[in-house]
Amino acid sequence: MVEFIRDRNKKEDNIIIDNQSIAPGEDMVIKIPAGRLPSDTRIQVYVHVYRSEKPGPILFVQGGVHGDEINGIEIVRRAIENNLFKNIDCGSVIAVPLLNIFGFINFSRDVPDGKDVNRSFPGNLSGSLASRVARVLTKKILPNVDVALDCHTGGSSRYNFPQIRYNKNDKKAEILAQMFNAPFAVEKPYIAHSFRKSANEMGIPAIVFEGGESVRLDGLAIDHGLRGLQNLMAGLGIISENKKREIDSLTISNTSWIRASQSGIFIWSKSSGNKIYKGEPLGEIKDPFGTKSVKVLSKHNGYIIGHNNASVVNQGDALFHVGFLKNQ
Numbered sequence: 001m002v003e004f005i006r007d008r009n010k011k012e013d014n015i016i017i018d019n020q021s022i023a024p025g026e027d028m029v030i031k032i033p034a035g036r037l038p039s040d041t042r043i044q045v046y047v048h049v050y051r052s053e054k055p056g057p058i059l060f061v062q063g064g065v066h067g068d069e070i071n072g073i074e075i076v077r078r079a080i081e082n083n084l085f086k087n088i089d090c091g092s093v094i095a096v097p098l099l100n101i102f103g104f105i106n107f108s109r110d111v112p113d114g115k116d117v118n119r120s121f122p123g124n125l126s127g128s129l130a131s132r133v134a135r136v137l138t139k140k141i142l143p144n145v146d147v148a149l150d151c152h153t154g155g156s157s158r159y160n161f162p163q164i165r166y167n168k169n170d171k172k173a174e175i176l177a178q179m180f181n182a183p184f185a186v187e188k189p190y191i192a193h194s195f196r197k198s199a200n201e202m203g204i205p206a207i208v209f210e211g212g213e214s215v216r217l218d219g220l221a222i223d224h225g226l227r228g229l230q231n232l233m234a235g236l237g238i239i240s241e242n243k244k245r246e247i248d249s250l251t252i253s254n255t256s257w258i259r260a261s262q263s264g265i266f267i268w269s270k271s272s273g274n275k276i277y278k279g280e281p282l283g284e285i286k287d288p289f290g291t292k293s294v295k296v297l298s299k300h301n302g303y304i305i306g307h308n309n310a311s312v313v314n315q316g317d318a319l320f321h322v323g324f325l326k327n328q
């Protein structure tokens with residue numbers, strides 16, 4: 001059995017967030033100041049803490065590092081609403097449904113100056129706004145955490161089929177990804193200054209859930225996200241064994257994009273989740289005048305793990321994100 005509780009150099013009963021102490025058996029919502037709007041409205045990050053009397057792993061779950069990635073936010077929100085974290089068997093859950101409030105109110109991935117919070121870790125309290133938001137996490141919350149799940153959604157008209165992403169060199173993250181049991185488990189190296197990389201540097205194995213498209217709710221992505229979150233909690237022993245059916249999870253070791261060879265109106269005939277074969281038509285790009293049409297053909301055998309929902313595309317635009325099975 002892999003040990004997920006890390007040496008936090010603290011007593012087991014000590015969770016302190018923003019100078020507030022949460023004892024075993026206690027639940028609490030802590031509001032951490034994260035700046036102000038130009039209107040002088042105060043912005044606070046809501047941190048929901050749930051603790052069992054019994055010691056165990058401390059799981060961190062977050063959504064909305066990218067403010068317009070609604071499915072990630074909705075997964076954590078629904079888990080709170082459905083009392084998934086109440087009366088847990090052991091350990092603790094720290095849940096932040098929405099980190100980047102600045103992006104959320106502007107329907108934007110980023111903070112108002114265009115910087116990406118997920119490229120600003122570990123952050124700096126006197127740095128750019130994105131860097132300050134990142135620092136709220138790394139300074140005030142992560143020191144308490146053993147394992148982390150970061151919930152995202154595909155960006156700018158791109159739909160991601162529900163998938164869990166992890167670094168294959170982090171064996172603990174790989175085990176967490178297996179526990180989660182998403183339709184696809186995708187091996188992805190760390191991105192510089194991302195949450196996942198920063199967590200890893202602090203000794204915290206972290207996995208990323210991706211599902212659906214930004215600004216739109218997607219039932220399939222939310223269902224898989226909630227199901228995976230429960231599986232993860234059961235795997236860590238935080239809740240008792242989950243009755244939910246296990247699904248076949250395909251491990252993807254490599255991915256590549258199929259891009260538009262022409263500009264025009266893009267009509268897809270294959271979509272995310274589909275298995276595809278080399279030479280198979282995946283869609284068509286048509287000019288607006290009813291005269292020209294080119295087929296988009298698959299260059300590989302693989303699985304579509306994401307696709308572009310944009311109706312008008314330019315030459316070179318990414319259309320299909322294709323995943324290749326490990327060991328094939």
Ligand SMILES: [Zn+2]
Pocket residue numbers: 065066069152153
């Ligand atoms: Zn994201």
